[in-house]
Amino acid sequence: MQVVYYAFTLVFFFFAYSVLNWGLNVQFGEAGILNFAYIAFVAVGAYVAGALTAGPPAPGSNESYVLGAHLPFMVALICGGLAACALGLLAGLIVFRRLRSDYLAIVMISLSLVAYDFVTNYVPLFDGADGLSGVPEPFAGVFKLNANSFIFVFDAFSAVVMGAMWWAMSRVTRSPLGRTLRAVRDDQDVAKALGKNVFRFQMVAMLIGSFYAGIGGGLIIFFSGAFNTSSWTTPETFVIFAALIVGGVGNNLGAVLGSLLVPVIFVELPKFLPTIASQPGLIPEIDNMVIGALLIGVLWFRPQGVLPERKVRFDNLLAERGGCW
Amino acid sequence: MTAPAGTGPRFGEEPGRSAPDGGASRGPAVAGGSAVGGLVGREEALRCEGLRKAFGGVRAVDGASFWVPAGSICALIGPNGAGKSTAVNLLSGALRADGGRAWLFGREVTGWPAHRVCGAGLVRTFQLSRELGRLTVLENLMVAPLNQLGESLFNIFFRPRAIKQEERRHLARALEVLGAFGLYEMRDSYARELSGGQKRLLELARAVMAQPRLLFLDEPMAGINPALVEQIGEHIQRLNAGGVSVLMVEHNLNVVEAICDRVVVMAEGKVLATGTMAELRAHPEVVRAYLGAAQSARAAR
Numbered sequence: 351m352q353v354v355y356y357a358f359t360l361v362f363f364f365f366a367y368s369v370l371n372w373g374l375n376v377q378f379g380e381a382g383i384l385n386f387a388y389i390a391f392v393a394v395g396a397y398v399a400g401a402l403t404a405g406p407p408a409p410g411s412n413e414s415y416v417l418g419a420h421l422p423f424m425v426a427l428i429c430g431g432l433a434a435c436a437l438g439l440l441a442g443l444i445v446f447r448r449l450r451s452d453y454l455a456i457v458m459i460s461l462s463l464v465a466y467d468f469v470t471n472y473v474p475l476f477d478g479a480d481g482l483s484g485v486p487e488p489f490a491g492v493f494k495l496n497a498n499s500f501i502f503v504f505d506a507f508s509a510v511v512m513g514a515m516w517w518a519m520s521r522v523t524r525s526p527l528g529r530t531l532r533a534v535r536d537d538q539d540v541a542k543a544l545g546k547n548v549f550r551f552q553m554v555a556m557l558i559g560s561f562y563a564g565i566g567g568g569l570i571i572f573f574s575g576a577f578n579t580s581s582w583t584t585p586e587t588f589v590i591f592a593a594l595i596v597g598g599v600g601n602n603l604g605a606v607l608g609s610l611l612v613p614v615i616f617v618e619l620p621k622f623l624p625t626i627a628s629q630p631g632l633i634p635e636i637d638n639m640v641i642g643a644l645l646i647g648v649l650w651f652r653p654q655g656v657l658p659e660r661k662v663r664f665d666n667l668l669a670e671r672g673g674c675w
Numbered sequence: 676m677t678a679p680a681g682t683g684p685r686f687g688e689e690p691g692r693s694a695p696d697g698g699a700s701r702g703p704a705v706a707g708g709s710a711v712g713g714l715v716g717r718e719e720a721l722r723c724e725g726l727r728k729a730f731g732g733v734r735a736v737d738g739a740s741f742w743v744p745a746g747s748i749c750a751l752i753g754p755n756g757a758g759k760s761t762a763v764n765l766l767s768g769a770l771r772a773d774g775g776r777a778w779l780f781g782r783e784v785t786g787w788p789a790h791r792v793c794g795a796g797l798v799r800t801f802q803l804s805r806e807l808g809r810l811t812v813l814e815n816l817m818v819a820p821l822n823q824l825g826e827s828l829f830n831i832f833f834r835p836r837a838i839k840q841e842e843r844r845h846l847a848r849a850l851e852v853l854g855a856f857g858l859y860e861m862r863d864s865y866a867r868e869l870s871g872g873q874k875r876l877l878e879l880a881r882a883v884m885a886q887p888r889l890l891f892l893d894e895p896m897a898g899i900n901p902a903l904v905e906q907i908g909e910h911i912q913r914l915n916a917g918g919v920s921v922l923m924v925e926h927n928l929n930v931v932e933a934i935c936d937r938v939v940v941m942a943e944g945k946v947l948a949t950g951t952m953a954e955l956r957a958h959p960e961v962v963r964a965y966l967g968a969a970q971s972a973r974a975a976r
Contacts, residue, residue: 521832526817526825526842529810533818536807539769543801544885545793545821554828600809662814663863667839667846 356622358501360614365508366569367613371594371605372519373562378591379600379659380528381555382535384455386587387441387462388563391434393469393582395564396571397476399423399430400485403572407477415477423488427568434564435557442556446549450538462584470579482577508569515562519602522558529662531555532600585638589613592645598655607657616641718745719781720889720920721766721797726775728761735761737944738775743889743937745780748911748921750931750952753941754965759924760802762941763891767799768792780888794821796888800895802924804874808867812858815866815877816849817842819884849884856880856910872903879910890914892923896930908934928952928966940965 370392377383385391398417403426406418421429441461445454469476476482489503522528530551534541538548571577589612597608620633648655722742728735736758743749751759764770766777768789776785779795787795807815823845824830825838853859856876861869866877875895882890892911896904904927912934915921925931931938932952940947940955942964948955955961 518832522828525831525838526823527828527831529814529818530823530826532810532814533807536809537805539789539801540805540807541818542769542789543767543793543799544819544881545790545798546818547790551826558828659809661811661863661865663811664813664817664842664846667843670843 355498355501358505359622360618362501362505362508362569362573363618364610364614365505365512366566366573367590367593367609368512368606369515369562369569370566370590371597371609372515372602373559373566374590374594375559375600375602375605376519376522376531376562377555377559379594379605380523380531380535381552382451383552383555383559384451385458385556385559386455386584386591387458387465388559388590389582389584389587390462390465391437391560391563392567392570392586393577393579394437394567395430395434396567396582397430397482397577398433398564399426399568400482400571400577402426402429403488404482404485413477413480413483414474415482416475423486423572427565427572430568431561431564434560434567438556438560439553442553446552446556459584462587466579466583476577476579479579481579482571483575485571485575485577487575488572504573508573511565511569515565516602519558519562523602524662527551527554589617589641592641595655596644596648598657598659600659601655601657604655604657604659608655611656612641612644616644719743719778720745720747721777721779721922723762723766723777724775726762726765726777727773728758728765728770729773734944736765736772739941739944739946740775741939741946741949743920743922745920746915746918747936748915748923748934750935750938751922751924751941752926752928752931752938752965753947756943757941757965758944759941760893761944763799763893763922763924766792767797767891769799793885797891798882798885798887798889799891800878800882800893802893802897804871804878806866806869806874806877808865810866811863812853812866812869812877813846813849813862815881816852816884817845819881820845821885852880852883856883857906872899875899875903875907876910879907883914887919889920889922892921892925894924894926896925896927904930 370388373391374385374388377385377388401415401417402419402421403423404418405420407413407415419426441458444461445457449457470479472478487500487504488507490500530541530546531554533544534546534548534551534555541548541551593608593612594605595608596611597606598604616637620637623633626632720743724740726736726739729737739758739762741751751762753759761770765772765775768784768787768791771786776783778784779792779797782795784792784795784797793799807818810818824834824841830838850859850862853862856879858869858873858876858880861873866874869877879892879895890911895907895911899907908930911921911923923935925935935952937949938952938955939949940958940961947964948958948961950958956966958966
């Protein structure tokens with residue numbers, strides 16, 4: 351039974367990281383936005399979703415945070431996505447007006463560091479480094495779940511969320527909007543010369559990606575039941591980027607494969623390995639080295655990723671006209 | 676661009692014309708009494724006055740003023756460093772001018788960003804071909820039409836049929852344009868896989884797909900073989916016959932002479948002269964600043 355429990359935990363992380371990777375993919379893979387602060391958007395979604403369901407801190411407890419409201423978890427989850435969007439809007443207004451690619455990436459890293467320091471040190475807002483604990487389990491009241499059965503139900507719920515997010519993202523990336531985002535990614539000057547408002551399209555990509563980040567973060571906090579600021583730092587962004595690059599940038603299926611290969615197999619799976627008593631931190635460190643080596647290997651030998659961006663054809667539209675115009 | 680207080684520089688070759696009414700005017704402006712190239716009374720596709728741009732201490736464009744008659748093919752020529760490409764970048768909104776004003780089909784576009792200028796009918800190409808390399812040739816064209824329904828999130832989820840219909844229309848037109856430019860067989864290739872000449876054609880085809888009223892071509896003949904030069908020249912003439920005005924920066928004077936109705940000569944950031952190529956060959960300042968060297972090189976060939 352324990353193995354099944356582990357397996358379903360890994361399945362959950364596969365679902366959650368797939369959602370996160372699609373969000374990063376629409377920003378980086380489609381619109382070319384190097385958002386090295388991506389984890390901050392995930393964290394905001396997680397925190398807002400968790401706090402809105404948790405309710406206010408108990409009187410006399412040491413906890414101190416805002417937004418506690420006892421909201422239903424579905425409402426809180428969507429609010430988490432929208433809160434990440436709000437952060438995306440703010441970040442977009444700061445960076446997209448003037449900055450491009452590498453400079454934008456540097457500013458995004460700076461923003462994430464500033465946000466992390468602020469959240470960690472300003473205790474009244476998000477309870478500092480202690481974070482949030484005791485986030486209620488979704489469906490617990492409805493199905494009278496225990497710790498094990500919760501995983502099965504929540505996995506099923508996450509699968510539905512993942513399916514809906516996949517459907518929506520596929521619509522976006524296969525649409526003329528997706529095409530225009532890729533034009534912006536390839537050459538902003540050309541896109542502008544073709545009448546595309548690059549700022550607007552980058553903002554759209556930023557908001558969509560942020561929403562996905564917030565929803566993914568919300569799923570994770572409902573699953574884990576706690577929010578700890580130290581779990582949402584720049585190296586986590588690196589893991590999501592590594593997953594996308596290994597799986598295939600610009601390909602939603604590649605993002606799914608990357609979620610399986612990097613965060614699930616190399617980050618979450620080793621957590622279930624027995625700890626080496628003399629070197630308790632060894633396995634996580636080896637993990638990081640392996641992910642780094644994997645990233646280097648992929649960039650060296652297959653920079654397009656395992657599943658490269660797919661060539662867009664218009665066969666279905668052509669077929670409607672008998673293949674000739 | 677900031678508007679000079681009613682002190683727009685006068686054109687070297689043309690009688691002065693009062694500045695349009697501060698940008699409020701909409702309808703097409705009509706050129707005043709110039710007799711150059713038989714263009715009297717033609718509507719203006721583009722007019723700029725007192726255009727200025729400096730990079731540090733270098734005045735790349737220094738009070739340039741000229742106009743492009745609607746329906747004409749106009750060349751912008753001059754020695755290297757004359758400010759031609761900078762002028763194109765300023766007028767297309769790619770760069771922000773330090774001063775001067777610009778009108779497109781009678782509508783002031785001073786200070787407009789590139790995407791708005793394009794929306795007003797001006798589409799440009801670049802000095803070095805800039806294909807969207809990771810998009811296919813067909814996608815390069817499909818991305819070009821303005822204000823596509825499918826670029827809105829709302830429409831993607833709530834008006835999919837309307838998007839599909841529009842896509843069908845754009846696809847039909849894109850394939851037609853690709854056929855006209857000889858790129859139909861390459862439609863599913865990535866744009867980065869094309870040869871240099873094909874990339875030139877693709878850039879022109881993509882601009883056509885955006886349905887311009889005024890087309891800016893920045894050295895469209897640079898670095899391509901003579902057969903393709905002729906082909907691109909024919910495309911430009913065909914577009915012009917279809918009602919598209921053209922302003923092209925070009926060093927190939929044979930092409931300029933063959934297809935351009937009117938030529939604007941720039942030197943040191945200023946407009947030196949305007950006229951037909953035949954008139955300019957007899958213009959002493961133009962010969963001294965530009966054509967002398969060019970004609971000598973031509974004679975040597």
